[in-house]
Amino acid sequence: MSCGNPHQVPCVKVLSLMWVYLDDEIDGEPRHEVVHHLEECPPCADNFEAERIIRTRIRQTRVTTSTPEGLRTRIVTQIQSAIRD
Numbered sequence: 001m002s003c004g005n006p007h008q009v010p011c012v013k014v015l016s017l018m019w020v021y022l023d024d025e026i027d028g029e030p031r032h033e034v035v036h037h038l039e040e041c042p043p044c045a046d047n048f049e050a051e052r053i054i055r056t057r058i059r060q061t062r063v064t065t066s067t068p069e070g071l072r073t074r075i076v077t078q079i080q081s082a083i084r085d
C-alpha cells in the first residue's frame with residue numbers, strides 16, 4: 001500500500017479521508033493534506049482515481065433497482081487489471 005516515500009500525512013489517514021474527499025465534503029487543511037499527499041504518493045493517487053471511476057460507473061449503471069454486490073467487485077477487478085496493463 002505504501003510507495004516507500006516518507007509522508008507528512010500517513011497513507012491510512014489519506015485513505016480514510018477518501019470518501020469525504022470524493023464527495024467534496026472536505027475543505028481547508030485536511031483537503032490540502034490529501035491533495036499534497038496524492039501528488040507525492042502514486043499508489044494512493046491510483047486508489048483515489050480507481051475509486052472515482054468506480055463511483056462514476058456505478059452512478060451511470062444505476063439503471064437497475066439494486067446494485068448487485070458482485071458488480072462493484074467486478075468493476076474493481078477490471079480497473080485494477082487496466083491499471084496494471
Ligand SMILES: [Zn+2]
Pocket residue numbers: 002003004005007011040041042043044
Ligand atoms: Zn506513499
Ligand SMILES: [Zn+2]
Pocket residue numbers: 002003007010011014037041043044
Ligand atoms: Zn499514500
